[in-house]
Amino acid sequence: MxxxxxxxxxxxxxxxxxxxxxxxxxxxxxxxxxxxxxxxxxxxxxxxxxxxxxxxxxxxxxxxxxxxxxxxxxxxxxxxxxxxxxxxxxxxxxxxxxxxxxxxxxxxxxxxxxxxxxxxxxxxxxxxxxxxxxxxxxxxxxxxxxxxxxxxxxxxxxxxxxxxxxxQFSTTTKLAGEVAFTLADAFGGDVTNPTTGLREDFSAQTTFTSRVRLQMSTSFTGNDVLYTRLTAGNLENSFASQTFTNEGRFAYDGQAGNNLTLDRLHYYFSPTRNLRVFTMASLGGHHFYADTFNSGLEAGGGAGGALSRFGERNPIYRLGLGGQGLGLRTQLGDKFELSAGYLARGGNNPAEGRGLLNGNYSAMGQLVFKPSNRFKLGLTYINSYDPNGAGSAFNFGGTGTRFGNLQGLGLDGIPVASNSYGVQGQFDISPKFSLRAWGGYTNARLIETGSAEIWNYAVALAFPDLGKEGSLGAIIVGAEPYLTGLSVPNAVDFAKDTPLHVEVSYKYPINDRISLTPGLIVLTAPNQNSGANDPIYIGTLRTTFSF
Incomplete structure (x- = not known):
């Protein structure tokens, strides 16, 4: 029994x-x-x-x-x-x-x-x-x-x-994707063609464009990550060919013809508890390793943050963008953080005047003071050099006026050494309201020729969970990089109007994987010349799928 x-x-x-x-x-x-x-x-x-x-x-x-x-x-x-x-x-x-x-x-x-x-x-x-x-x-x-x-x-x-x-795809690799569809149009009165110098009617057609990203994140030790990203799209330079300026370009543009490219190849690891090392073999950028004080709107060129490149971060972080290099980020006690890095566009090219140490470079140092979880302030310094210089190599990564990028001033081919200084901060006043601001000043030394002064600044208001959890409203007002002073013999005369950039957007999540972002960008004085160019309005409806 x-x-x-x-x-x-x-x-x-x-x-x-x-x-x-x-x-x-x-x-x-x-x-x-x-x-x-x-x-x-x-x-x-x-x-x-x-x-x-x-x-x-x-x-x-x-x-x-x-x-x-x-x-x-x-x-x-x-x-x-x-x-x-x-x-x-x-x-x-x-x-x-x-x-x-x-x-x-x-x-x-x-x-x-x-x-x-x-x-x-x-x-x-x-x-x-x-x-x-x-x-x-x-x-x-x-x-x-x-x-x-x-x-x-x-x-x-x-x-x-x-x-x-x-x-399973991999025991060590995670695959993430993002697809963005953008319906956009640009409107305006008259603009001046910098090639002909003639004032003409602004002409831009409604566009429907796309951009796709597939990113693999691989960890070998649990304390490291290898990023491999494939990107394709057909946004090209947004409406820059019609506006004759890089102002107002979308944050996620750049690809043309839907050609698939390996645009990001990075490896990050932590040799000590407080030190993070960032190696960038393709598409290096200072924003990958340094705090840019614009959470939610900063999306690393993705289609989930600000509409424009300027709205993502202080443009001085874009100096040297696209090269190869190294970044470091470490904690200094409970309230301070130090970031430093070196980038070289053409660092993979062994030709004379190129490479890591004999061509274009950009070296950055940044100190962050964070007394609380709601407030932080950063001071940034960047030293850079462009041997091909003014008119071609020197730029703020697809932002700013033509003069702010030293174009159209008869300075082509002159090497440029520059010192850039930035201050930026973020104050999360409440869980549903955040204030961000930045300012940047660049002193560009035109080798054996003269110097130039370039400014940019902005204030951003962010409204997380506005109307629905996961949403984000934003108002950004500022001036993209523009030239305020030029000291060279026989300098070309240029306008010094303040090129205000006003951006309003609202990211609304349909669900956890799909969001809609309608928005408007207004350029009050394109190419810092209100006399030659009427205001330009760029309207858009962005649909972003993430998986």
């Missing part, structure tokens, strides 16, 4: 235990155990289990000794039976049971084992009646359907796990 009963009990235990494992409290364990050990109390022996396996007290002989158990508890009768009749439950030293505490599977198994040992002793001494066996058989029959269903579920889960293991 004992062997037969053991088999019956194990089947019953399996059904009840599997059902109970869907729950998570000690009271639910007690309810299951009480069914399993509902036998003659006269032959029960002392056999208790410390469910918590720590800070245990001796076995209690009455449920009333447990101060946090009352007759109104739903599992009170089951607990009283196990404590007073079978002695297989104990409590904490402070005489509490803590029945609503989370329960692990190990603890559940330990409780089952202790009470089953009590049953086995009863069987060995003949303390189990035919009525008890009949009751257990009824339980088995009751749970027969559940057992069959659970067995099928387990088989199904095992099959699915095996399929995932055989077909």
């Amino acid at each position: 004992s062997k037969k009963l053991n088999k019956l009990s194990l089947k019953t235990i399996s059904a009840i235990a599997l059902k109970s494992s869907l729950k998570s409290t000690k009271y639910q364990l007690i309810a299951a155990l009480s069914i399993l050990v509902a036998t003659n109390p006269a032959h029960a022996e002392t056999n208790f289990i410390d469910i918590d396996n720590q800070n245990s007290m001796g076995q209690v002989t009455s449920v009333n000794q447990l101060s946090d158990v009352s007759p109104t508890d739903w599992a009170y009768e089951a607990l009283r039976s196990l404590v007073e009749r079978y002695g297989c439950i104990v409590g904490y030293p402070d005489r509490t049971f803590r029945g609503n505490r989370a329960l692990s599977r190990y603890e559940f198994a330990a409780g089952l084992n202790a009470c089953m040992q009590s049953i086995e002793r009863l069987i060995g001494t003949g303390g189990v009646s035919e009525e008890d066996i009949a009751a257990l058989r009824r339980l088995i029959a009751e749970f027969e359907t559940e057992l069959a269903a659970l067995g099928a579920r387990v088989d199904n889960l095992e099959g699915r796990v095996a399929f995932l293991e055989d077909n």
Whole structure:
């Protein structure tokens, strides 16, 4: 009889235990155990289990000794039976049971084992009646359907796990993607063509463009990551060919003809606890390793942040963009952070005047002061050199006026050494309102020719969760890089109007994977010349899919 009963009990235990494992409290364990050990109390022996396996007290002989158990508890009768009749439950030293505490599977198994040992002793001494066996058989029959269903579920889960293991993308690599569709148009009055010098009607057509990114993030040690990104698109330079300026270009433009390119290849690792190292073999940029003080709007050229390149960050971070190099970021105590890096466009080219050390370079240092989680301030310095210089190599990464990029001034081919200074900050006034601001000044030394002064600045207001969780409203007002002073012999005369950039956008999440971003960009004095150019308005509706 004992062997037969053991088999019956194990089947019953399996059904009840599997059902109970869907729950998570000690009271639910007690309810299951009480069914399993509902036998003659006269032959029960002392056999208790410390469910918590720590800070245990001796076995209690009455449920009333447990101060946090009352007759109104739903599992009170089951607990009283196990404590007073079978002695297989104990409590904490402070005489509490803590029945609503989370329960692990190990603890559940330990409780089952202790009470089953009590049953086995009863069987060995003949303390189990035919009525008890009949009751257990009824339980088995009751749970027969559940057992069959659970067995099928387990088989199904095992099959699915095996399929995932055989077909998983990688055990070390995560694949993320982003697709952006942009419906846009630009409007304006008259603009001056810098090539002909003639004033003409502004002409731009409505466009529907796309950009796709696929990025693989691979970790080899758990403390490092290798980024490999493929990009394709047909935005080209947004409306720059019609506006004759880089002002107002979309943050995520640049690709043409839907040609697929490997545009980012970076490897980051941490040799010490407080130091992060950033190696950039393709598409290096200072913003990859340094804080740019514009969370939510800074998307690294992605289609989930600000609409424009200027709206993402202080343009001085774009000096040297696109090269190869190294970045470092380290904590200095609790309130300070230091970032430093070196980039070289053409660093992969061994030709004369190129390479890492004999061509274009940009070296940056930045100190961040962060006294609280809501406020931070940064001071930035960048020293750069462009051997091909003014008119071609020197630029702010697709932002600013033509004069701000030293174009159209008769300075082509003159090497440029520059010192740039930036100050930027972010103050999260509340969870739903954040103020950001930056300013940048560049002193460009035209080798053996003269010098130029270039400024940019902006204030950004961000409204996280505006109207819906995950949304982001933004208002950005400032001036993209523009030339304010030029000291060279026989300098070309140029206008010095302030080229205000006003940007309003609202990112609305349809769900976790799709968002819509309508917005408007206004350029009040394109190419810093309000007399030659009327204001330009760029309207857009961006749809972003992420996966």
